[in-house]
Amino acid sequence: MAKFDTDHLRNIVLLSHGGAGKTSISEAMLFQAGVISRIGRTDDGTTTSDYEEEEQKRAASTQTSILPCPWRDHKVNVIDTPGYADFRGEVVSGISVAEGAVIVVAAPAGVEVGTRQLWQMAGERDLPRILFVNKMDRENVDFESVVASLVEAFGRKCVATQIPIGAEADFSGLVNLLDTDAEVPADLQDAVDAARETMVEAIAETDDDLTEKYLDGEALTAEEMTAGLKQGVASGAIIPVTFGAATEGLGAEELLDTILDLMPSPAESETAMGTVADSDEQVPLSGVVSQVFKTSADPFVGKLSYIRVYSGAFESDTQIWNANKKEAERVGQVYVVTGKDQESVSELAAGDIGAVAKLSSVVTGDTLSERGNPITLPEIEFPAPVYQMAASPKAKADLDKITSALARISEEDPSLRVTREPDTLEMLLGGLGDVHVEVAVEKMKRKFGVEIELNMPTVAYKETITSSTSAEYRHKKQSGGHGQFGHVLLTIDPLPRGSGFEFAQKVVGGSVPREFIPAVEKGCRQALAGGVLAGYPVVDIRATLFDGSYHPVDSSGLSFELAGSHALSDGIEHATPVILEPILRAAVTVPEGDTGDVMGDLNGKRARILGMTPMDGGITVIEAEVPQSEMLRYATELRSQTQGRGTFTIVFDHYDQVPGHLVQRIVDAKEKVEAEAARS
Numbered sequence: 270m271a272k273f274d275t276d277h278l279r280n281i282v283l284l285s286h287g288g289a290g291k292t293s294i295s296e297a298m299l300f301q302a303g304v305i306s307r308i309g310r311t312d313d314g315t316t317t318s319d320y321e322e323e324e325q326k327r328a329a330s331t332q333t334s335i336l337p338c339p340w341r342d343h344k345v346n347v348i349d350t351p352g353y354a355d356f357r358g359e360v361v362s363g364i365s366v367a368e369g370a371v372i373v374v375a376a377p378a379g380v381e382v383g384t385r386q387l388w389q390m391a392g393e394r395d396l397p398r399i400l401f402v403n404k405m406d407r408e409n410v411d412f413e414s415v416v417a418s419l420v421e422a423f424g425r426k427c428v429a430t431q432i433p434i435g436a437e438a439d440f441s442g443l444v445n446l447l448d449t450d451a452e453v454p455a456d457l458q459d460a461v462d463a464a465r466e467t468m469v470e471a472i473a474e475t476d477d478d479l480t481e482k483y484l485d486g487e488a489l490t491a492e493e494m495t496a497g498l499k500q501g502v503a504s505g506a507i508i509p510v511t512f513g514a515a516t517e518g519l520g521a522e523e524l525l526d527t528i529l530d531l532m533p534s535p536a537e538s539e540t541a542m543g544t545v546a547d548s549d550e551q552v553p554l555s556g557v558v559s560q561v562f563k564t565s566a567d568p569f570v571g572k573l574s575y576i577r578v579y580s581g582a583f584e585s586d587t588q589i590w591n592a593n594k595k596e597a598e599r600v601g602q603v604y605v606v607t608g609k610d611q612e613s614v615s616e617l618a619a620g621d622i623g624a625v626a627k628l629s630s631v632v633t634g635d636t637l638s639e640r641g642n643p644i645t646l647p648e649i650e651f652p653a654p655v656y657q658m659a660a661s662p663k664a665k666a667d668l669d670k671i672t673s674a675l676a677r678i679s680e681e682d683p684s685l686r687v688t689r690e691p692d693t694l695e696m697l698l699g700g701l702g703d704v705h706v707e708v709a710v711e712k713m714k715r716k717f718g719v720e721i722e723l724n725m726p727t728v729a730y731k732e733t734i735t736s737s738t739s740a741e742y743r744h745k746k747q748s749g750g751h752g753q754f755g756h757v758l759l760t761i762d763p764l765p766r767g768s769g770f771e772f773a774q775k776v777v778g779g780s781v782p783r784e785f786i787p788a789v790e791k792g793c794r795q796a797l798a799g800g801v802l803a804g805y806p807v808v809d810i811r812a813t814l815f816d817g818s819y820h821p822v823d824s825s826g827l828s829f830e831l832a833g834s835h836a837l838s839d840g841i842e843h844a845t846p847v848i849l850e851p852i853l854r855a856a857v858t859v860p861e862g863d864t865g866d867v868m869g870d871l872n873g874k875r876a877r878i879l880g881m882t883p884m885d886g887g888i889t890v891i892e893a894e895v896p897q898s899e900m901l902r903y904a905t906e907l908r909s910q911t912q913g914r915g916t917f918t919i920v921f922d923h924y925d926q927v928p929g930h931l932v933q934r935i936v937d938a939k940e941k942v943e944a945e946a947a948r949s
Contacts, residue, residue, distance in 0.1 A: 278346065280369070282360075283347060284391060287354075291330070293311060297515045299336055299607075302340050302345075310516070318330065333362050335622055345528055345529070348367055349363075359684075360387065362649065363562075366560075367396060369502075374400060376404045377407045382913040382914045397503050399524075400427060428509060429446070430447060430468060447494050469489055472489065472507070502532070511524055511527055536620065541646065544646075546592045556644075559637045560646045561574045561575065562649060564681050576623060578620060579646065583637075585616065590638055591631055593635040604623055605623050633683050653918060657726050658697070659724045674717040677713075677717060681712075682709065685698065686700075695727055728898045729851055730805045732847065734846050734847070735847055737762045744756070751823060755819065756781075756832060759837060761840040766923060767924070771812075780816050780818055781818070792835075792836075810841070850925065852894050852897070852925050854919065855876075855900065858889070864881070875899060896925075904917075
């Protein structure tokens with residue numbers, strides 16, 4: 270591929286609700302740019318963007334793909350992202366390196382849930398936006414209705430810059446409203462005149478000189494309209510609306526022209542600032558500075574780090590400095606990537622996107638700069654997991670491989686998270702939904718040869734006491750020769766939640782020799798491993814050794830250890846034991862219309878509603894404390910309940926007592942699990 274300088278680059282992310290046709294329009298753009306010789310189809314698994322087996326199986330994108338399109342002596346790096354909500358982490362990667370966004374809307378469906386969510390994501394980053402209305406060749410689709418729905422959803426700043434020629438199956442092309450010399454079919458002249466007047470009025474409002482000229486009744490030139498429109502797009506005052514039918518190749522050429530004419534180059538976007546490593550000092554970027562925004566495990570070249578260059582030229586066969594890890598890396602070959610294909614290049618200019626293989630210390634979010642000028646860029650913030658499954662190997666032979674495979678897949682996708690639950694010893698794989706986690710498991714089988722089984726996580730219940738008691742235990746065993754003897758008396762008291770375990774001693778008169786007291790504490794701690802109700806760990810109690818006795822010959826540390834363990838277990842049984850469950854703090858964001866249903870559902874999950882906060886855009890944030898056991902499938906349930914419009918975050922908050930009527934159910938479930946484990 271030819272070299273392109275910063276002024277001749279565009280980095281554009283495609284965003285949409287699932288199924289709107291992002292991958293199809295990117296395929297049509299590649300075809301128009303001469304990168305591919307035929308347009309692939311998503312349903313056939315033949316598109317350049319969806320090259321992973323998991324994508325071809327589902328006929329939907331599961332990862333971000335980079336698709337460079339040379340056009341009019343420029344390069345447009347098209348960043349195709351998944352539409353399905355489970356893969357929002359990939360969207361974050363794509364948005365983080367773009368100067369502009371094309372938001373794709375399917376004409377028959379209109380503005381969908383994901384469209385609004387991604388519109389907001391792009392807006393939060395102040396990305397200039399273009400709307401591309403796809404599938405204009407479908408039945409019951411007309412220009413006026415489509416534009417009206419967009420204006421209703423996003424405001425009057427949505428302005429058509431094209432008029433479709435023909436409708437439904439007769440859709441055959443577009444009239445460019447910026448081209449005053451364009452040939453216009455006679456039956457469209459009135460519609461073109463009206464739409465051009467609306468566009469010119471919006472453009473005139475972006476500049477005082479243009480406003481004055483417009484109010485004086487003077488016609489704006491094509492150059493003035495393009496410049497004013499570009500200024501309006503950059504400020505967010507105008508959102509151009511474009512049209513097409515991607516599977517028929519219609520609209521792709523015009524969209525590429527619109528991107529070049531109206532979207533900013535990296536040189537025109539706001540200058541990024543970096544931080545001097547190991548300090549808070551903000552500085553303008555200088556030297557070579559790039560950031561890794563995506564990582565993939567390529568079966569041929571190993572780990573592939575996708576980079577966006579922000580300053581300087583990133584060259585092949587050089588040394589680079591990982592400013593986050595403080596490690597030097599040898600850069601071998603630099604690539605320009607088109608889907609799964611890699612083309613070697615000598616360098617990437619500032620603003621360009623490419624990839625480097627086999628950087629050992631580098632992970633997504635790391636900044637690559639110069640050792641003598643170590644600069645870091647803000648790390649990319651990925652969404653936190655809201656859905657977890659317990660992961661275990663299907664075959665014992667894979668036991669050693671599973672940890673490595675989980676680490677590698679979470680390195681490839683930072684919105685996946687692997688943790689080990691210390692109480693249940695389960696390895697947990699967390700993601701943004703059930704499909705997200707399932708796709709990760711499929712990838713691990715294909716890429717790393719590890720088959721993983723998923724099960725619902727075991728809730729880490731605990732046990733405690735709610736009243737004080739005392740306990741006594743005498744351990745005595747004589748079978749010839751030295752025997753065993755240890756005798757302890759304990760008081761056992763409940764402690765506030767989160768206190769853990771405390772051991773104290775108030776022995777007087779040497780009834781328990783000082784050298785044996787640590788053994789009593791050790792025995793007590795051993796007894797905490799399994800409670801008396803269901804065998805869960807015991808927490809939040811204090812055991813105080815206040816008396817006992819010993820035998821001058823038969824007593825030993827082991828004897829007092831056993832006595833302490835039995836005494837504490839007996840005491841717990843008589844101190845009104847209860848089961849504790851983990852409580853999560855949830856923030857659920859839903860449209861106002863769904864608030865009542867979601868509140869009712871949360872109440873049915875034994876939630877304690879902490880408050881509701883109305884937000885801009887007709888949404889409400891519900892804050893609540895909810896038992897973990899009730900939230901294991903909530904990612905799927907909330908999506909179904911709100912037609913995908915609801916989102917939530919959860920964090921562990923505290924432990925609280927399980928209601929009495931549920932205790933037996935938990936005990937029975939634990940016994941069933943233990944019985945099945947014994948049989949296997």
